[in-house]
Amino acid sequence: MNVFYSSTRAEEGGYTDGQVGVNLDFYFSPLDDRIIRRRVDVAHSHLLVLRVGYVFEKTPSDSKTPFTEHTVVVELTRRFKLPKKILVSDRNRGDLRFKNGEFLPLYRNELTIERSFSLGKRALTPYASAEAFYDSIYDKFDQFRYIAGSEFEVNKHLVFRAYYLRQHVTNPNSQSTNILGLKAQVFFH
Numbered sequence: 001m002n003v004f005y006s007s008t009r010a011e012e013g014g015y016t017d018g019q020v021g022v023n024l025d026f027y028f029s030p031l032d033d034r035i036i037r038r039r040v041d042v043a044h045s046h047l048l049v050l051r052v053g054y055v056f057e058k059t060p061s062d063s064k065t066p067f068t069e070h071t072v073v074v075e076l077t078r079r080f081k082l083p084k085k086i087l088v089s090d091r092n093r094g095d096l097r098f099k100n101g102e103f104l105p106l107y108r109n110e111l112t113i114e115r116s117f118s119l120g121k122r123a124l125t126p127y128a129s130a131e132a133f134y135d136s137i138y139d140k141f142d143q144f145r146y147i148a149g150s151e152f153e154v155n156k157h158l159v160f161r162a163y164y165l166r167q168h169v170t171n172p173n174s175q176s177t178n179i180l181g182l183k184a185q186v187f188f189h
Helices: 034-038
Strands: 002-010 015-030 046-058 068-082 086-099 106-115 117-119 122-135 140-153 158-169 175-186
Antiparallel strands (some): 002 015, 046 068, 086 106, 106 122, 117 122, 122 140
């Protein structure tokens, strides 16, 4: 089980939101690779992961477009080992969203390629991913996200992830966003 909180503040446009959620993960078919198996995030050491979760998201009431969203998440990730210890993940995710009481389902498919390098007792993992979003409002894939970054294990409980994200949305108006991010993940084993 993992519990998370995140928030976003965009200076341009004054957008702010906050998210809190919980996920239950079920792992199947462990990988036999020692470097991948040693990673702090145990999900990366299994060929198949099923996730079921709930996310609550809300903007402040004084936002330009305030909303409250409840989402049930169902996600299935399949991993494939390639030569040279390269790992490919194919994640299929369904978001059963209720935004301001309206049902707006969303399908997301993400393909990630990564390779872990041993640094003594830790690992450095460069990765790249591409994700497409199918939005039921527009009845088509209308959002695309591309990420390149690296994950570094500080110790057996703390992982930092630095990344560049490019997002392109086609509806209702075409727009692109560039983001530099740093994420800290804390694991309690």
